[in-house]
Amino acid sequence: MSGLLKAALMALGAGGVLLLAGAFPVDGVPAVYRSGLVRVLGLVLGLLCLCGAWRLSSGARVRLLCGAVCAFLACAGVAAVWCFGEMSLVFTGRNAAEPAGAGAYFGVLGFVCMGLVGLLFAAIFGFLTLRLLSKRLWLAGLHGWLALLLAGAFVDFRAEVAAPLRLAVGAAGVELPPVGSQAGLTLQVKDFKTLRYEGAAGYALLRHEGGRWVPAEAVPELRGDEVVLGAERWPLAALQKEPQSGQRYLMLPGNPARLLLEQPAPVREFSALCSLRLHRPGGDELREATLRVNEPLSCEGYRIYLMSYTPGASAAAPTVVDLLVRTAPGRRLALVAMLGVILCTAGWSFAPAAPRLSLPDSQA
Numbered sequence: 611m612s613g614l615l616k617a618a619l620m621a622l623g624a625g626g627v628l629l630l631a632g633a634f635p636v637d638g639v640p641a642v643y644r645s646g647l648v649r650v651l652g653l654v655l656g657l658l659c660l661c662g663a664w665r666l667s668s669g670a671r672v673r674l675l676c677g678a679v680c681a682f683l684a685c686a687g688v689a690a691v692w693c694f695g696e697m698s699l700v701f702t703g704r705n706a707a708e709p710a711g712a713g714a715y716f717g718v719l720g721f722v723c724m725g726l727v728g729l730l731f732a733a734i735f736g737f738l739t740l741r742l743l744s745k746r747l748w749l750a751g752l753h754g755w756l757a758l759l760l761a762g763a764f765v766d767f768r769a770e771v772a773a774p775l776r777l778a779v780g781a782a783g784v785e786l787p788p789v790g791s792q793a794g795l796t797l798q799v800k801d802f803k804t805l806r807y808e809g810a811a812g813y814a815l816l817r818h819e820g821g822r823w824v825p826a827e828a829v830p831e832l833r834g835d836e837v838v839l840g841a842e843r844w845p846l847a848a849l850q851k852e853p854q855s856g857q858r859y860l861m862l863p864g865n866p867a868r869l870l871l872e873q874p875a876p877v878r879e880f881s882a883l884c885s886l887r888l889h890r891p892g893g894d895e896l897r898e899a900t901l902r903v904n905e906p907l908s909c910e911g912y913r914i915y916l917m918s919y920t921p922g923a924s925a926a927a928p929t930v931v932d933l934l935v936r937t938a939p940g941r942r943l944a945l946v947a948m949l950g951v952i953l954c955t956a957g958w959s960f961a962p963a964a965p966r967l968s969l970p971d972s973q974a
Contacts (some may be wrong), residue, residue, distance in 0.1 A: 692730025755950035765940030789911030
């Protein structure tokens with residue numbers, strides 16, 4: 611085992627220990643991931659990956675470079691097939707819904723032709739990539755992309771800016787400063803929608819004690835079109851709807867007073883309609899986009915995430931939306947590197963091994 615391989619194994623072992631220390635469920639400290647030791651270890655691993663790529667591509671570095679260019683052109687062809695194929699399907703559906711004459715289908719034909727050109731690109735340059743790159747060169751490329759992935763993560767770590775943001779629905783927008791050479795923008799939440807599952811989650815019985823409503827120990831259940839609790843029964847038709855929240859309830863006589871309250875169904879999805887005003891030198895540009903959980907918006911170097919919301923009690927106190935705004939300058943580099951790692955791993959796994967030369971037995 612060479613000294614370089616031993617150093618790589620030691621660095622990987624140290625990285626595994628640090629990852630385990632940060633994620634340990636008892637005494638784990640997530641701040642370990644942002645410590646100086648992790649940064650130094652990432653730098654060491656990146657340098658080792660570059661050394662590995664340099665040594666593995668010895669004597670065939672020009673071939674590796676040509677193979678990388680062909681692989682890029684093949685990926686561009688696949689992207690063209692995806693993009694123009696999707697546009698042709700969109701135009702086909704639009705023409706079927708709103709017929710605009712035979713001339714409208716020439717646009718669809720043009721998108722199909724561009725998709726075929728992309729398919730030809732992918733086939734030709736994909737074949738050249740497979741011919742140029744051997745199993746050893748695929749492994750060298752894998753090491754190089756891993757180094758770029760670490761570089762993208764380091765850029766994100768050093769230059770990332772994340773800040774929480776609370777915006778009331780319908781209120782004035784908040785202006786975000788420009789990121790680098792990008793234009794600044796004004797962010798406003800115009801509308802907020804909450805979708806729930808069908809039906810009610812259940813019913814609760816509250817009693818009024820000490821000037822406040824407290825839950826009763828017994829829990830009523832729904833049977834047909836009635837809510838039943840022991841010998842008591844209340845028809846669903848008797849429940850009234852609260853004007854602001856839409857929640858249904860029924861005041862029950864007695865001492866202490868009781869309240870039968872319908873529990874709303876769990877939230878299935880909530881989304882915010884955002885207005886983005888881009889401040890460009892030639893004039894402002896207005897865009898609208900729907901922001902959902904796990905579907906962030908990307909605009910002018912910003913990533914905008916929908917975190918949670920606080921429902922409003924009335925028109926004077928509207929719903930407040932909690933957002934997370936962050937910049938990730940190394941994200942594109944990391945995503946490209948991830949794609950490169952996936953392609954090189956697949957190529958290295960399925961590429962045929964180089965034939966070994968068998969020397970004849972020596973004659974006695």
